Amino acid sequence: MITFYRSILRTLKSEIKATDHVHFFRSFASASNSSTFDYKTDIEKVPIEKIRNIGIIAHIDAGKTTTTERMLYYSGLISRIGNVDEGDTITDYLTEEKDRGITIQSAAVTIPWNHHRINIIDTPGHADFTFEVTRSLRVLDGGVTVLDAVAGVEAQTEKVWKQARDLGIPLIAYINKMDRDGAGYGRTVKEIVGRLGTRATLVNIPYFVEDVATGRMNFTGVIDVIHKNLLRWNISTNVSSTSEAADGTDIEVIHLEKEDLNTEYTDAKKQCIKARKAVIEQLCDFDDAIVDSFLETEDYMKVDSAVIQESLRKATIKRYTTPILCGSSFKNIGVQPLMDAVVSYLPSPIDVPPPKIICDINACGRRKRNAKIYLQAHSNETDLNLPVKMDPRIGCVINKDKNLSASLAFKVISHPNRGLMIFVRVYSGKLNPNSTVINSRTGERIRIGKLLLMNGEIPQEVKYLTAGNIGVITGTEEISTGDTLISHAISKNPNKIQKREASAKLLSITIPPPVFSVSIEPTTVADKRKLETCLKLILKEDPSLRLTYDDEAGQLILSGMGELHLEITKDRLVNDMKVNADIGKVHVTYKESIIEPTESVSKSQQDPNCTGMFYVKLTVVPFEGLAESTSLFNNDTNEECHLLKYDNNMVVFEQASAPPFVEKVFSGEYRWPMEVSYDQLINSIISGVNGSLQVGGRIASLPLHSVAVKILKWNVPLEAKSATPLLQLTRMAIKKALASLPEKAFTILEPIMKVSVFVNDQDLGVVTQDLMSARNAQINDIEEQDHSYTGEEALWAREEARKHTFHSILQ
Numbered sequence: 001m002i003t004f005y006r007s008i009l010r011t012l013k014s015e016i017k018a019t020d021h022v023h024f025f026r027s028f029a030s031a032s033n034s035s036t037f038d039y040k041t042d043i044e045k046v047p048i049e050k051i052r053n054i055g056i057i058a059h060i061d062a063g064k065t066t067t068t069e070r071m072l073y074y075s076g077l078i079s080r081i082g083n084v085d086e087g088d089t090i091t092d093y094l095t096e097e098k099d100r101g102i103t104i105q106s107a108a109v110t111i112p113w114n115h116h117r118i119n120i121i122d123t124p125g126h127a128d129f130t131f132e133v134t135r136s137l138r139v140l141d142g143g144v145t146v147l148d149a150v151a152g153v154e155a156q157t158e159k160v161w162k163q164a165r166d167l168g169i170p171l172i173a174y175i176n177k178m179d180r181d182g183a184g185y186g187r188t189v190k191e192i193v194g195r196l197g198t199r200a201t202l203v204n205i206p207y208f209v210e211d212v213a214t215g216r217m218n219f220t221g222v223i224d225v226i227h228k229n230l231l232r233w234n235i236s237t238n239v240s241s242t243s244e245a246a247d248g249t250d251i252e253v254i255h256l257e258k259e260d261l262n263t264e265y266t267d268a269k270k271q272c273i274k275a276r277k278a279v280i281e282q283l284c285d286f287d288d289a290i291v292d293s294f295l296e297t298e299d300y301m302k303v304d305s306a307v308i309q310e311s312l313r314k315a316t317i318k319r320y321t322t323p324i325l326c327g328s329s330f331k332n333i334g335v336q337p338l339m340d341a342v343v344s345y346l347p348s349p350i351d352v353p354p355p356k357i358i359c360d361i362n363a364c365g366r367r368k369r370n371a372k373i374y375l376q377a378h379s380n381e382t383d384l385n386l387p388v389k390m391d392p393r394i395g396c397v398i399n400k401d402k403n404l405s406a407s408l409a410f411k412v413i414s415h416p417n418r419g420l421m422i423f424v425r426v427y428s429g430k431l432n433p434n435s436t437v438i439n440s441r442t443g444e445r446i447r448i449g450k451l452l453l454m455n456g457e458i459p460q461e462v463k464y465l466t467a468g469n470i471g472v473i474t475g476t477e478e479i480s481t482g483d484t485l486i487s488h489a490i491s492k493n494p495n496k497i498q499k500r501e502a503s504a505k506l507l508s509i510t511i512p513p514p515v516f517s518v519s520i521e522p523t524t525v526a527d528k529r530k531l532e533t534c535l536k537l538i539l540k541e542d543p544s545l546r547l548t549y550d551d552e553a554g555q556l557i558l559s560g561m562g563e564l565h566l567e568i569t570k571d572r573l574v575n576d577m578k579v580n581a582d583i584g585k586v587h588v589t590y591k592e593s594i595i596e597p598t599e600s601v602s603k604s605q606q607d608p609n610c611t612g613m614f615y616v617k618l619t620v621v622p623f624e625g626l627a628e629s630t631s632l633f634n635n636d637t638n639e640e641c642h643l644l645k646y647d648n649n650m651v652v653f654e655q656a657s658a659p660p661f662v663e664k665v666f667s668g669e670y671r672w673p674m675e676v677s678y679d680q681l682i683n684s685i686i687s688g689v690n691g692s693l694q695v696g697g698r699i700a701s702l703p704l705h706s707v708a709v710k711i712l713k714w715n716v717p718l719e720a721k722s723a724t725p726l727l728q729l730t731r732m733a734i735k736k737a738l739a740s741l742p743e744k745a746f747t748i749l750e751p752i753m754k755v756s757v758f759v760n761d762q763d764l765g766v767v768t769q770d771l772m773s774a775r776n777a778q779i780n781d782i783e784e785q786d787h788s789y790t791g792e793e794a795l796w797a798r799e800e801a802r803k804h805t806f807h808s809i810l811q
């Protein structure tokens, strides 16, 4: 028997009791460990190809936090395994998370594994916290989808899978909870293929041993199909999973190809051969290297494991297939092979295309009116005729200057001792602590403090963060989720950064519209200030919450993604922050929309000293569905389209809606002739639209939803000193346009949710009836599941929501 220890870091620290059979192996894939530097903090020495930025995504309760906790333990970063049910895991550290046993906010941790650094983001599974998943996915290169082996593919599994697929993120699937009664590996794999629409490659398959006393089949290990081994975890069923004896580090490895293989394992060997054959045949369609390797011996068991691994890595990154693994994280079985698979099959930052970036070409001296530019990995300077370079190795699309650094802030949290902590992913160059960065959203220069890596419990200060890494900025309150930070690694002087680079924005993170609201008031006047300060902080941390003021009721209204979302926010305010506030009952957020388009013009008086006048001509049009999926947004013409932050609205600038402001001067260069920049003008129009749509419709003054404001024509005098008149004219034009519509052209929208209901056969009729009559539900589909739910799973309401969808209730 070979005994594996979970990490060299931990083994060296701990007292070694075992004697001759101890091997300090860190992973199954590689038996050597000769690290000469610290993978945790030695940022520069971990090459970019050895970094993995991964997310753990899944339906609620699939076991994401339990799995992440084991990963931290096996990597040596914590010395004791915490458990969700005891409220002592590293990643679920908020009081509300501990109390409820659920993840509320995604937590980022960095672990060393097998000569690699893995940055892991443990995301929440509940639909109310979808925004947490969305923002995490934006900075990830790969993901692990955890599934419950009893429940199979669930509603939120499908949703996060789709989100990851839309962003092109390669995934591994980990079928957890194999220890539970009713666990179905084959059934779950079938569901993955059928419902998630992917090919599946079985990297390992479960191994059960019969308990002679009870006749029960116990899950005790996995067959490693690629390396032809059976891995058996020596876990006594009599001890608690958290005790040393059951920590999952004592693993027996049986080489299934051995000549003198014990007959006890003949069946395991047969299963391995069958699964290997399937893997090889599947990969043969993808990669000739596998075909060549197979033809050398024509024996499925003899195809080189390294060749299969290499080919599967390519196939996973190209999203040709999904590697499938299984385990029981709670019983500490199967997590180390999953960690190996993360390293082996998921991409490093340089294996994925660089992110999209928007650069304001106005700032580089050339003018291309109404230009919408998305620079992508495969485009280059010549294609776009722009003075922008990219470096595929560091994965950014900015300038020849490798020292320019671009980072995306994707999360803000307030730490009791460290103040605001801003999580960033560095996409290019090197981010230095105590330096000045430019926030390209606001144009502001910001002095940042220390940089940290989230290594387990204690954040660790680092000398810098290089491209591909995820870390934390401290010492500033000026950065929000979705901001791009531009800096220069060497000069540290933001003046060296040219306007063009300073304007570069990584695509921001879309915030879904909230659908539930509560009123919120300070208990006494003296509590007002504290309430405001705390709300400001909570809103900074969680942009999917929204605060508005109801003029008529004279109340603050807090809106969020669901009842649980608001309840948890309330708990944080009242219990954690000790704010004295009266919080009303949760109610649904209704919206208004229009059902017919309307047009209007607004213009200023002609100033005799000016060459032109401020002028806006626009039309307001309703549309169906999500703004970014409409043909208005995805048009092929040269229209410039801006999605608004709230309520699924957008502003579309028609082609040639503005006069050609740019002037070509003698040298052939282009010149911007005004004091006010093009961006300021556009932003004024957008602010005007935003404000007017929030004023609301004619029926109940509810904010307008799902409308596009098309700017047909606009103008400013060349002598203009400010863009403000444009904002006012836009407001007036929208007000006039809406006023010209009869009241019957407005409609009220209510949020609709897409809900999956799991129900036993005998209750189907009652539940369907109840949904349709009491809940006014429209049933889209009834599917039969091929397994019966036991008490726990038969709870009929497992609902998940697409909460940004609204539909009219007046039609």
Ligand SMILES: Nc1nc2c(ncn2[C@@H]2O[C@H](COP(=O)(O)OP(=O)(O)OP(=O)(O)O)[C@@H](O)[C@H]2O)c(=O)[nH]1
Residues within 6 Å of the ligand: 058, 059, 060, 061, 062, 063, 064, 065, 066, 067, 084, 085, 101, 102, 103, 104, 123, 124, 125, 126, 176, 177, 178, 179, 180, 327, 328, 329, 330, 331
């Ligand atoms: N039997 C069994 N239970 C497990 C296993 N993994 C997790 N659990 C239990 O499942 C429950 C949910 O586990 P979590 O790790 O919190 O799941 P999660 O996906 O992080 O949950 P959310 O973040 O709230 O969506 C807890 O009670 C765990 O103890 C497993 O392998 N086997």
